[in-house]
Amino acid sequence: MKTKTAASQMAMTWGRELKKTSRSKPLGSRIADLCIWATLILLTSLCVLPMLNMVSISFSDRVAAQANEVGLLPINFNVSAYQVLLGDAQFWRSFMISVERVILGTALNMLLTILMAYPLSKNKQQFGARNVYMNLLIIAMLFSGGMIPTFLVVKSLGLIDTIWSLVLPGAVPIFNVILLMNFFKSIPSSLEEAAIMDGASKLKVLFKVYLPISLPALATISLFSIVGHWNDYFSGLLYINKAANYPLQTYIQQLNIDVTKITDVSQLKAVAAISNQTLNAAKIVVSTIPVLLIYPFLQKYITSGLVIGSVKE
Structure with missing residues (x-):
């Protein structure tokens, strides 16, 4: 319990310090940080999502794959391929x-x-x-x-x-x-x-x-x-x-x-x-x-x- 309490206190302290740091930054700097994070998330998605789609197709039924119905999750899961x-x-x-x-x-x-x-x-x-x-x-x-x-x-x-x-x-x-x-x-x-x-x-x-x-x-x-x-x-x-x-x-x-x-x-x-x-x-x-x-x-x-x-x- 003491460990959990100490960990929660450290997390709260870190969160407060992070908020102080973000508040101390100028508005333009915070907007720039948000744009950078948004760009990185977009680029990561462009790399990861096609791979997830490929994995889902490999585990999907042939009918769903031929009809291009497979998204990020398999349809009629199977391992036949x-x-x-x-x-x-x-x-x-x-x-x-x-x-x-x-x-x-x-x-x-x-x-x-x-x-x-x-x-x-x-x-x-x-x-x-x-x-x-x-x-x-x-x-x-x-x-x-x-x-x-x-x-x-x-x-x-x-x-x-x-x-x-x-x-x-x-x-x-x-x-x-x-x-x-x-x-x-x-x-x-x-x-x-x-x-x-x-x-x-x-x-x-x-x-x-x-x-x-x-x-x-x-x-x-x-x-x-x-x-x-x-x-x-x-x-x-x-x-x-x-x-x-x-x-x-x-x-x-x-x-x-x-x-x-x-x-x-x-x-x-x-x-x-x-x-x-x-x-x-x-x-x-x-x-x-x-x-x-x-x-x-x-x-x-x-x-x-x-x-x-x-x-x-």
């Missing part, structure tokens, strides 16, 4: 291929990005060929080789129908390199000089000094890599010929229900209860969940990583 999607063995195989791609691709992206960003963060006196490499990176970022030449290179290396065809063509994300390079530039050079005076090598300075204080930038670029690998479906269409080797996004983009191959009665009933709208909505929901689970762990680093890494001094 998820039964069809999750009941397919190929779904889980493609899911594991995408997980493997995310782990392998993100690890490779991070390694190459770090090893490129560190020397490029030095000035021309410290790294004489810096401008040459920077010009090459900028040209490569603005002008790609094209889809057909890239496919021919991947094919000539014998990477078709392998996980490496999904990982190696984008192994060096140039935007991430520039972002991390600018973040490294913001780190005081005195830290590196002190470590070198203590006998640390350049590689040790990178991994013992730079990386521990670069968590915001590292979290930001790792999230970019994770989302990029997870959401990419076009690479699977280009480089994977066997449907059994499709990553998840390519699989759900190509998913077609073949009734002649379904022998389970429960699966037939589930197929009869869904439509293209409910199945597509279930695809979107299932493919979004892993990213939503990862994002909260990295969110606190995103803003600072983007702001610091995007400013060039």
Whole structure:
């Protein structure tokens, strides 16, 4: 009881202080605050409401979905679309291929990005060929080789129908390199000089000094890599010929229900209860969940990583 009373008193005190603060503000400032809050609520609604509608459609009856009657709540709640999607063995195989791609691709992206960003963060006196490499990176970022030449290179290396065809063509994300390079530039050079005076090598300075204080930038670029690998479906269409080797996004983009191959009665009933709208909505929901689970762990680093890494001094 004492705890509840103390908590209620603190809440009342905080409320009074908030009222005093709001009253002490000029009328124009309070109106500006209201406009800002209204804008933020509107933008949040524009982001959240379509997702709620998509989730509701995935759990709704096929008739209601086809008639566009579903709003923010499901109509005739059912999980038939998820039964069809999750009941397919190929779904889980493609899911594991995408997980493997995310782990392998993100690890490779991070390694190459770090090893490129560190020397490029030095000035021309410290790294004489810096401008040459920077010009090459900028040209490569603005002008790609094209889809057909890239496919021919991947094919000539014998990477078709392998996980490496999904990982190696984008192994060096140039935007991430520039972002991390600018973040490294913001780190005081005195830290590196002190470590070198203590006998640390350049590689040790990178991994013992730079990386521990670069968590915001590292979290930001790792999230970019994770989302990029997870959401990419076009690479699977280009480089994977066997449907059994499709990553998840390519699989759900190509998913077609073949009734002649379904022998389970429960699966037939589930197929009869869904439509293209409910199945597509279930695809979107299932493919979004892993990213939503990862994002909260990295969110606190995103803003600072983007702001610091995007400013060039």
